[in-house]
Amino acid sequence: MKPQVVPIVCLAQHSWESAWARPQQLMRRFAQRAVVLFVRPISIQHVITKPYERRRKLFRRDGENLYIYSPVVLPWGRRIAPIRWLNEFVIKRLVKRKIRKLRIENFALWIYAPVSEYLVGELGESIVVYDCTDAWSRFAGVPKYVITREERLSREADIIFAATGMLYDEKRHVNAKIHLLTCGVDYEHFNASAAMDDASSSPVESIPRPIIGYSGLIDRQRLDIELLGAVAREHPDWSLLLVGPVQDRECYVLRKYPNVHFTGLVAYADLPRYVRHFDVAVIPYSINDATRYINPTKLLEYMAAGKPVVSTNIPELRPDYRDKILLTENTEDFVAGIEAILDGTVEVPIEKNREHSLRYSWESVQVEMERLVAERI
Numbered sequence: 597m598k599p600q601v602v603p604i605v606c607l608a609q610h611s612w613e614s615a616w617a618r619p620q621q622l623m624r625r626f627a628q629r630a631v632v633l634f635v636r637p638i639s640i641q642h643v644i645t646k647p648y649e650r651r652r653k654l655f656r657r658d659g660e661n662l663y664i665y666s667p668v669v670l671p672w673g674r675r676i677a678p679i680r681w682l683n684e685f686v687i688k689r690l691v692k693r694k695i696r697k698l699r700i701e702n703f704a705l706w707i708y709a710p711v712s713e714y715l716v717g718e719l720g721e722s723i724v725v726y727d728c729t730d731a732w733s734r735f736a737g738v739p740k741y742v743i744t745r746e747e748r749l750s751r752e753a754d755i756i757f758a759a760t761g762m763l764y765d766e767k768r769h770v771n772a773k774i775h776l777l778t779c780g781v782d783y784e785h786f787n788a789s790a791a792m793d794d795a796s797s798s799p800v801e802s803i804p805r806p807i808i809g810y811s812g813l814i815d816r817q818r819l820d821i822e823l824l825g826a827v828a829r830e831h832p833d834w835s836l837l838l839v840g841p842v843q844d845r846e847c848y849v850l851r852k853y854p855n856v857h858f859t860g861l862v863a864y865a866d867l868p869r870y871v872r873h874f875d876v877a878v879i880p881y882s883i884n885d886a887t888r889y890i891n892p893t894k895l896l897e898y899m900a901a902g903k904p905v906v907s908t909n910i911p912e913l914r915p916d917y918r919d920k921i922l923l924t925e926n927t928e929d930f931v932a933g934i935e936a937i938l939d940g941t942v943e944v945p946i947e948k949n950r951e952h953s954l955r956y957s958w959e960s961v962q963v964e965m966e967r968l969v970a971e972r973i
Contacts, residue, residue, distance in 0.1 A: 601630040601966055602973065603703040605695060605719060607712035612664045615813045616761060617893050618729055618779050618863040619708050628661035631700055634664045635707075639688055641671040650652040655694070657941045665694055674739055689831075697718060704969060707753075710746035723973055726753035728763050734885035735817055755972050757965060760891045760912050775968055780958035781896035784927045787950065789868035789901045799866075799874050803835045803857055807940055809874030809903075810836075811867060813895050814858070815843035817937055820882040820908065821850065824933045827934070828853035834934075839870045866874050871901045874933050879907035888912075895921070899953040904944035906933040 604626055608619050612634055623632050638654070667690045670772045673680040695703075705721035707713070716724055732738055732746045740884065751766055756774040756796055758764035764776040795968075800807070808827065828836050833853050841861040842848065850856045862870060871877070879900040881887045891912040898905050905921035907913060908930065913923060922942065924932040936942035 598972055600661075601626065602969065603631040603633075603700045603722065604636060604693070604706045605700065605703050606706045607715065608634060610813075611636050611638070613861065613863075613885045614660075615811070616810075616867075618727070619784065620864070621780070621958045622727075622962055622965070623706075624662065625958060626966075627659060630662075631661045631698065632663065633691075633694060633698060633700060634662065635691055635694075636666055637683070638666040639671045639673075640668050642953065643668060648751070652806070655914050657808075661771050663694075663698060663771075665691070667691065673729065684714055687890045687892075688715060688826070691715070692719055707749060710749050711742045713749040716749070718750070722954065723754045723969065725751075725755050725757070725969060726750065727757045727759070728767060729759040731763060731766065731886055731889035734889065750819045751927075756966060760889055762889045762912060766889075773972070775964075777961050777964060778891060778956070779893045779896070780956045780961045781893075781900050781953050782958060783900045784959035785864075786787040786868055786897045786900035787902070789872035798835060798869055798871060800857070800871060801858070803837060803873070804855075805835065805873075805904075806834045806875035807837050807873050808876050808878055808934060809839065809871065810880060811862075811871060812892070813843055814838055814840050814847050816846055817884075817886055818881050818890070819847065819849055820880050823880050823882075823908070823927050823930060824850055824856070825853065827931055828856050829929055831855075831919070831934075837870070837874070839867070866872040868901065870905065871898070874898075874901075874903050876937050877891075877901075877903040877905050878928070879905065881908050881910055883908055883910065883916050896953045896956055899949040902946050902950055905945065906930060906937065920945060920952065 606623050614621060623634055626632050634856045638742040654668060655665055660666055667687050669683040670679050673683045701720045703727050704723045705719060706725045706727060726749050732801060734744045750770050753771060754827055756767055756771050757775055757777045758767055759779055761776060768774050824836060834855060836856045839862055879892050879895060888911050890910060907921055907923055907924055909923045924933050935946060
């Protein structure tokens with residue numbers, strides 16, 4: 597028997613339309629059994645300057661129980677305290693109004709964005725859940741007030757879910773109500789790419805092969821831009837396909853290489869149509885204080901799609917994936933790993949990797965979260 601599911605007010609770090617990751621995967625599934633209000637503020641500057649933001653409704657219903665809300669705020673709140681205080685005052689009032697309008701009661705306040713910690717205790721929640729997916733204090737440029745809020749949220753949350761082992765080890769010393777629940781994969785969604793025939797339409801069919809592909813957020817903190825530049829430079833005969841929204845404009849420096857292709861934001865439903873064309877899938881993360889805590893969701897997606905993977909040597913991947921993918925120490929190894937896969941001198945256990953990914957469903961993560969939350973209420 598499944599535990600009772602409480603309604604959820606989710607405070608997200610990225611928009612619903614951004615590269616799909618843990619928040620969207622879980623909230624979509626929770627909404628199959630209870631009301632979910634997914635909240636992510638948006639700057640009026642973005643509404644004006646970004647076409648896809650202008651086309652988006654600021655409040656809409658998606659399915660029977662899922663509501664997506666983007667309250668509009670003033671820009672520069674991160675840097676100018678009075679603007680931040682005004683934005684937070686407005687957000688609190690607007691979110692409370694939406695909760696009343698939707699008649700959401702006895703709900704879980706589910707936080708991904710620790711900057712939203714100021715709303716704890718202000719909305720009438722029954723329980724506070726912190727689903728911790730990043731080591732916020734390790735990212736360069738994160739304001740001190742955000743780190744302070746994250747530390748307070750880590751101490752005071754009624755329950756914490758840690759997405760990686762290193763996050764669990766760090767947080768368990770400040771809050772005993774923590775549980776390790778790593779990410780899952782939508783296996784059927786990505787495995788379907790293997791069944792697509794060559795005649796099916798493709799948005800990248802004109803790009804020369806082989807295609808070295810990456811899918812996800814494109815940002816300077818995670819991606820090793822110099823590494824990608826070296827790949828493009830050393831192999832002009834390869835196409836480097838970067839699928840996803842660009843968070844930092846400096847990543848566009850890669851446009852100087854004619855064999856680098858940016859797709860921009862791709863709808864989650866369409867993502868397998870891109871991944872199916874990857875001859876080698878890559879995880880070109882920088883190894884720094886922030887990425888040491890990351891276990892990329894995209895790895896299981898690549899494996900479910902039947903793609904060989906070359907990655908930088910991310911600590912979280914070493915214990916379980918050393919025999920499944922190529923983990924590389926430097927630029928030379930990274931390029932050589934791709935070469936070895938393309939020329940067939942290295943075999944990657946594609947079918948075993950598919951079977952491995954099948955064991956990690958988002959549904960199993962959701963059910964365990966439901967059980968643990970129900971125990972705390």
